[in-house]
Amino acid sequence: MKTILIFVSSADGKVTKWGDSQVKLWSSHQDQDYYKKVWSESRLIVMGSNTFLADPQKPSPEHQLVIMTREPEKYNHLQTPGQIEFTNETPAQLVERFEKQRQELMLVVGGPHVATSFLKAKLINELWLTVEPKIFGEGDNFAEGEKLDIKLKLISFNKVNEEGTLINKYEVIKD
Ligand SMILES: NC(=O)c1ccc[n+]([C@@H]2O[C@H](COP(=O)([O-])OP(=O)(O)OC[C@H]3O[C@@H](n4cnc5c(N)ncnc54)[C@H](OP(=O)(O)O)[C@@H]3O)[C@@H](O)[C@H]2O)c1
Numbered sequence: 001m002k003t004i005l006i007f008v009s010s011a012d013g014k015v016t017k018w019g020d021s022q023v024k025l026w027s028s029h030q031d032q033d034y035y036k037k038v039w040s041e042s043r044l045i046v047m048g049s050n051t052f053l054a055d056p057q058k059p060s061p062e063h064q065l066v067i068m069t070r071e072p073e074k075y076n077h078l079q080t081p082g083q084i085e086f087t088n089e090t091p092a093q094l095v096e097r098f099e100k101q102r103q104e105l106m107l108v109v110g111g112p113h114v115a116t117s118f119l120k121a122k123l124i125n126e127l128w129l130t131v132e133p134k135i136f137g138e139g140d141n142f143a144e145g146e147k148l149d150i151k152l153k154l155i156s157f158n159k160v161n162e163e164g165t166l167i168n169k170y171e172v173i174k175d
Contacts, residue, residue, distance in 0.1 A: 003106045014137075039063075
C-alpha cells in the first residue's frame with residue numbers, strides 16, 4: 001500500500017494562515033480543484049479529529065474516511081459503517097490493518113499533528129505538497145514538535161497559474 005501525505009502551504013511553509021483553520025480562504029482555486037480531484041480518486045482517506053472538525057465531511061459510499069482521535073466514543077453519533085470511522089489506532093496499526101485488507105492507497109490529509117505522527121513512524125511514501133506564493137509569518141507547519149531527518153526526492157512539479165502556485169510531488173527516501 002502506498003501512503004501519500006498531502007498538504008498546501010505558503011512559501012514560508014505554513015499550512016494555516018495565522019492558525020486559522022480555513023485553508024480555502026487562502027489556497028488557490030487551482031489547488032482546490034486539484035485537491036478535489038485527488039480526494040475523489042481516493043478510496044481510503046485518513047485525517048486527525050481537528051482537521052475533520054475544521055471541515056466536517058458527510059458519509060459517502062465512494063470513500064472510507066478514518067478519523068484519528070483518542071476518544072472515538074465521543075463521535076459515535078457520526079460513525080457510518082464503511083464510510084466514516086473514528087479510531088484511536090496508531091499510524092502503524094492503521095497501516096497494518098489496511099495493508100492486510102490489500103488497500104492500494106492511503107491518503108493522509110493532515111493536519112500537522114497526524115502528519116507528524118506518520119512521518120515520525122516512517123510510514124509516508126510520498127509527499128504531495130502545493131506551495132502557494134504567499135508568506136504568512138505565523139501559522140502551523142505540517143511537521144512540528146519532533147526532530148525529524150527525512151530526505152525527499154522530487155518526482156514532479158507543476159506550475160498551475162500565473163502567480164506561480166507549484167504542485168510538487170516528492171518520494172520519501174527510505175533509509
Ligand atoms: N493546509 C493544509 O493542507 C491543511 C491540511 C489539513 C489540515 N490543515 C489545518 O490544520 C489544522 C488542524 O491540525 P492539527 O495538527 O491541529 O490537528 P489534526 O492533526 O487534524 O488532529 C490532531 C488530533 O488528532 C487526534 N489524534 C489521535 N491520534 C493521533 C495521533 N496518533 N497523532 C496525532 N493526533 C492524533 C488528537 O485529537 P483528540 O483530542 O481527538 O484525541 C489530536 O489532537 C486545522 O486548522 C486545519 O485547517 C491544513
